[in-house]
Amino acid sequence: MLFKIYRYDPDKDAKPYMQEYDVELQSTDRMLLDALIRIKAMDDTLSLRRSCREGVCGSDAMNINGKNGLACITKLSDLKTPVEIRPLPGMPVIRDLVVDMSQFFKQYHSVKPFLVNDTPPPDKERKQSPEERAELDGLYECILCACCSTSCPSFWWNPDKFVGPAGLLQAYRFLADSRDQATSERLDNLEDPYRLFRCHSIMNCVDVCPKGLNPTKAIGKIKDMLVKRMV
Amino acid sequence: MSFPVRKFDAVIVGAGGSGLRASLQLAEAGYNVAVLSKVFPTRSHTVAAQGGVGAALGNMGEDSWHWHMYDTVKGSDWLGDQDAIEFMCREAPKSILELEHFGMPFDRNEDGTVYQRPFGGHMQNFGAGPAVQRSCCAADRTGHAMLHTLYQRNVRANANFFVEWMALDLIRDDSGQVVGVTAMEMESGDVFIFHAKAVLFATGGAGRVYASSTNAFINTGDGLGIVSRAGIPLEDMEFWQFHPTGVSGAGVLITEGVRGEGGYLLNKDGERFMERYAPNAKDLASRDVVARAMATEIKEGRGCGEGADHVLLKLDHLGEQLIDSKLPGIREIAKKFANVDPARDPIPVVPTCHYMMGGIPTNYRGEVVAPRGSDMEAVVPGLYAAGECACASVHGANRLGTNSLTDLLVFGKSAGNSTIEFLKENKSHKELPSDAGELTRARLNRLNNQTGGESVSEVGAALRDTMQRTCGVFRFPDLLESGVREIKEVEQRVARTEIKDKSKVFNTARVEALELDNLIEVAVASLVSAEARKESRGAHDRADFAERDDVNWLKHSLWFKEGSKLDYKAVHMEPLTVETIAPKVRTY
Ligand SMILES: Cc1cc2nc3c(=O)[nH]c(=O)nc-3n(C[C@H](O)[C@H](O)[C@H](O)COP(=O)(O)OP(=O)(O)OC[C@H]3O[C@@H](n4cnc5c(N)ncnc54)[C@H](O)[C@@H]3O)c2cc1C
Ligand code: SF4
Ligand code: SF4
Ligand code: FES
Numbered sequence: 045m046l047f048k049i050y051r052y053d054p055d056k057d058a059k060p061y062m063q064e065y066d067v068e069l070q071s072t073d074r075m076l077l078d079a080l081i082r083i084k085a086m087d088d089t090l091s092l093r094r095s096c097r098e099g100v101c102g103s104d105a106m107n108i109n110g111k112n113g114l115a116c117i118t119k120l121s122d123l124k125t126p127v128e129i130r131p132l133p134g135m136p137v138i139r140d141l142v143v144d145m146s147q148f149f150k151q152y153h154s155v156k157p158f159l160v161n162d163t164p165p166p167d168k169e170r171k172q173s174p175e176e177r178a179e180l181d182g183l184y185e186c187i188l189c190a191c192c193s194t195s196c197p198s199f200w201w202n203p204d205k206f207v208g209p210a211g212l213l214q215a216y217r218f219l220a221d222s223r224d225q226a227t228s229e230r231l232d233n234l235e236d237p238y239r240l241f242r243c244h245s246i247m248n249c250v251d252v253c254p255k256g257l258n259p260t261k262a263i264g265k266i267k268d269m270l271v272k273r274m275v
Numbered sequence: 276m277s278f279p280v281r282k283f284d285a286v287i288v289g290a291g292g293s294g295l296r297a298s299l300q301l302a303e304a305g306y307n308v309a310v311l312s313k314v315f316p317t318r319s320h321t322v323a324a325q326g327g328v329g330a331a332l333g334n335m336g337e338d339s340w341h342w343h344m345y346d347t348v349k350g351s352d353w354l355g356d357q358d359a360i361e362f363m364c365r366e367a368p369k370s371i372l373e374l375e376h377f378g379m380p381f382d383r384n385e386d387g388t389v390y391q392r393p394f395g396g397h398m399q400n401f402g403a404g405p406a407v408q409r410s411c412c413a414a415d416r417t418g419h420a421m422l423h424t425l426y427q428r429n430v431r432a433n434a435n436f437f438v439e440w441m442a443l444d445l446i447r448d449d450s451g452q453v454v455g456v457t458a459m460e461m462e463s464g465d466v467f468i469f470h471a472k473a474v475l476f477a478t479g480g481a482g483r484v485y486a487s488s489t490n491a492f493i494n495t496g497d498g499l500g501i502v503s504r505a506g507i508p509l510e511d512m513e514f515w516q517f518h519p520t521g522v523s524g525a526g527v528l529i530t531e532g533v534r535g536e537g538g539y540l541l542n543k544d545g546e547r548f549m550e551r552y553a554p555n556a557k558d559l560a561s562r563d564v565v566a567r568a569m570a571t572e573i574k575e576g577r578g579c580g581e582g583a584d585h586v587l588l589k590l591d592h593l594g595e596q597l598i599d600s601k602l603p604g605i606r607e608i609a610k611k612f613a614n615v616d617p618a619r620d621p622i623p624v625v626p627t628c629h630y631m632m633g634g635i636p637t638n639y640r641g642e643v644v645a646p647r648g649s650d651m652e653a654v655v656p657g658l659y660a661a662g663e664c665a666c667a668s669v670h671g672a673n674r675l676g677t678n679s680l681t682d683l684l685v686f687g688k689s690a691g692n693s694t695i696e697f698l699k700e701n702k703s704h705k706e707l708p709s710d711a712g713e714l715t716r717a718r719l720n721r722l723n724n725q726t727g728g729e730s731v732s733e734v735g736a737a738l739r740d741t742m743q744r745t746c747g748v749f750r751f752p753d754l755l756e757s758g759v760r761e762i763k764e765v766e767q768r769v770a771r772t773e774i775k776d777k778s779k780v781f782n783t784a785r786v787e788a789l790e791l792d793n794l795i796e797v798a799v800a801s802l803v804s805a806e807a808r809k810e811s812r813g814a815h816d817r818a819d820f821a822e823r824d825d826v827n828w829l830k831h832s833l834w835f836k837e838g839s840k841l842d843y844k845a846v847h848m849e850p851l852t853v854e855t856i857a858p859k860v861r862t863y
Contacts, residue, residue, distance in 0.1 A: 053778050053780060054780055055778040055779055055780045056778065072524060074525070074612070084732070084783075084784075085730070085732040085733075087775070088730065088731070088732075088774055088775050088776050088784035088787075089775060089776040089778070089784065091781050091782070091783045092783070093314070094492055095314055095318050095320070095491040095492050095493045096318075096320065096322065096323050096491045096492075097491065097492065097527075098323065098527045098528075098608060098612070099607075099611070100322050100323050100416075100419060100604075101314070101317075101318040101319075101320075101322050101323070101491065102315075102317070102318055103314060103315075103318050117611055119611075138462055138780065138781050139778070139780045139781040140781075142781050145315070149315070153430055156431075157427050157430065158377075158378060158427035158428055158430055158431040159377060159378025159427070161376075165372075165376040167372075168372065168388070169372055169375040169376075169381075169387075169388055169389055170375060170376065171386070171387030171388065172383050172387055173383060173385070173387055174382075174383045174384070174385065176383075177380065177381075177382065177383045180380045184380045184413070184420060184423070185416060185419070187317070187322070187419070188315070188317055218378075221378065221380075223378065224378075
């Protein structure tokens with residue numbers, strides 16, 4: 045199977061280039077990550093991140109034939125050859141398929157992604173009904189892979205000002221939690237022409253999320269909350 | 276001095292569940308702590324835990340920590356230390372409630388309390404049964420929910436993370452006191468000395484010593500390799516848990532929660548064979564028992580598929596609705612990795628290496644202990660360990676499902692608290708020894724200058740193949756003996772690995788070579804300890820010594836890197852406040 049992979053090592057390359065690899069796959073190689081590991085066994089200079097190999101850790105997000113996804117759960121049989129693999133778009137490349145994610149995490153941290161509840165906790169759990177808990181479904185499962193934010197044009201142009209789909213999904217995860225008490229601070233934090241309102245509902249984010257989450261919908265709900273608060 | 280030095284009160288190596296729980300204690304107490312991780316914290320392997328975290332909350336019916344303790348001691352086949360087990364089971368409910376207060380999205384009951392599901396080996400009435408619902412969960416993504424919640428809480432506490440920094444070696448002074456670690460920043464390739472008053476290891480498991488494993492690529496036993504190179508022994512390394520239900524061919528885990536919710540195993544005749552092996556607990560017997568039953572079915576020709584090499588896990592009878600609400604991740608995994616929709620067809624599964632019961636010897640306070648003179652458990656000053664890399668020992672010869680996440684919470688916190696105590700008493704840094712960092716420099720130089728060596732992937736494959744063939748679910752004397760011989764040959768090859776990539780920038784070839792240095796210590800320790808233990812106990816099942824032998828073998832193994840020597844120490848049979856649970860025959 046033929047692969048074309050983006051290569052760049054600032055230690056030795058003046059500029060990035062695409063390298064071809066023709067790999068003989070084994071019957072056990074099911075996912076793109078299996079193939080990349082086989083390539084790495086031939087050429088140990090290829091750098092990429094990977095860990096869980098089952099789509100839960102968010103390490104191996106990359107651009108696969110033009111679309112962001114996780115290598116470990118992308119089936120080889122679904123890919124058109126030659127398979128073109130590039131680092132996540134719009135992020136500074138550290139080396140090969142490894143990008144600098146600082147801006148992405150900075151935006152995630154900026155939404156105060158933790159439960160705020162300053163009343164002293166009870167001796168038992170803070171009660172939450174199954175229905176209240178169900179509000180968190182489709183939100184808490186995010187693996188911070190950045191497939192969404194790095195496919196979002198608004199995030200490409202304003203990574204320092206626009207929170208981006210991943211960060212906003214998590215902002216809503218806490219707004220939606222019946223135990224959280226910081227609703228108005230959270231909304232204040234987002235009521236800004238850039239932080240929230242740069243989202244133009246282009247839906248790229250929904251299209252690529254490997255966990256099937258829907259940041260656009262969450263963003264819409266935050267916008268609704270802001271509108272409600274005004275009246 | 277060799278490398279640039281950075282100074283902290285303490286260094287925590289590892290930002291999985293246990294490392295994050297420990298760092299939270301220290302960050303909230305205001306200490307200057309560096310938390311190192313090979314990966315961004317939420318990418319640690321705790322994220323993959325599915326089924327749940329065990330605690331006798333009693334939300335679903337009567338339960339008590341005494342019952343949880345009994346089940347854990349029995350599950351451990353009496354090799355667990357009963358003081359540590361009591362401590363864990365007693366503290367477990369509190370640590371779940373804490374986690375809930377931190378924001379963990381647990382599943383809920385109608386009355387708003389945390390939902391708990393049944394899990395293997397967890398029973399009512401001191402093992403008499405029936406099964407108890409003790410596993411607190413967030414669908415089948417409990418580890419993900421827990422790891423993210425702990426990370427989020429650390430963000431709130433302003434913990435100081437060093438992301439994609441790999442710890443390489445431990446630094447001890449002449450008295451043996453721990454004074455820091457060396458670590459490499461992966462992005463730049465630069466190595467630093469982290470000078471600290473205390474070091475806490477929370478580096479997780481080492482399942483990558485086996486060819487077929489539920490573990491992530493990063494689970495390479497770094498903490499174990501690092502301390503063993505610094506003269507500290509490894510405890511009970513012969514005990515490896517094989518999880519009954521790894522996806523055949525892929526290794527990816529299918530949680531025991533599937534059986535907790537009512538799924539069961541079938542052989543090729545469609546027989547629910549666990550009824551024969553464990554008439555009471557059936558598919559919810561302890562993991563070692565179920566894994567052996569499956570391996571026996573396959574060995575005796577009742578396996579399924581063309582190669583008759585797996586059995587089937589059936590859950591379609593649970594209904595699509597229950598599967599989607601309680602086991603959505605499993606449905607996703609089965610579709611992706613087994614090409615079946617479990618709401619319709621059974622999942623092909625095989626026992627797969629899953630968990631390391633052994634590790635760095637600690638007491639229940641999370642202090643690392645090692646023999647000094649006649650004291651078999653002298654505290655190593657300034658050194659702590661928690662989580663899967665540590666051996667407290669609560670899991671003994673076989674871990675119960677859900678008890679690892681409990682272990683992370685309870686011992687992460689207690690190791691953090693012990694570190695705080697130590698920092699209060701030790702206000703200033705001890706001096707670094709004059710040769711600090713030399714071992715690291717020698718290892719890196721060797722690797723950079725090696726010529727004519729083999730590739731890391733080749734030697735790594737030989738290591739994993741040796742463990743898989745010679746140290747599996749069933750163990751045979753001839754295989755163990757040849758395994759010890761073979762792994763020592765692999766050890767020679769590890770010392771001569773060669774990498775083509777010499778770049779300083781994000782050099783993952785170098786990282787993998789350095790990881791292999793740790794995997795080999797784990798593999799040698801496992802095989803040498805397994806070959807020597809002449810009994811069957813928990814996950815260690817020998818063909819030539821089929822019975823548990825409490826007269827000669829009710830003791831912990833200690834493996835020392837130097838000379839690959841073994842020693843033994845007593846099991847703590849005395850709990851902290853309750854009566855000893857005396858050894859009995861273990862049936863389910
Ligand atoms: C698929 C799967 C499902 C599981 N399900 C359950 C379950 O339902 N219930 C349960 O109780 N248990 C379960 N377990 C077991 C449990 O998840 C693990 O034992 C536990 O999460 C380990 O946590 P830890 O904090 O010890 O280590 P990890 O979460 O593995 O974290 C290790 C940390 O150490 C860091 N690290 C390692 N080496 C270095 C180094 N050299 N330098 C710097 N950093 C380093 C890593 O980057 C990482 O941050 C499961 C395990 C697996 C594999
Ligand atoms: S919907 Fe909004 S967040 Fe998503 S890709 Fe479009 S602009 Fe970006
Ligand atoms: S929302 Fe989806 S794509 Fe975006 S970071 Fe989370 S898991 Fe990844
Ligand atoms: S390796 Fe973890 S998501 Fe792919």
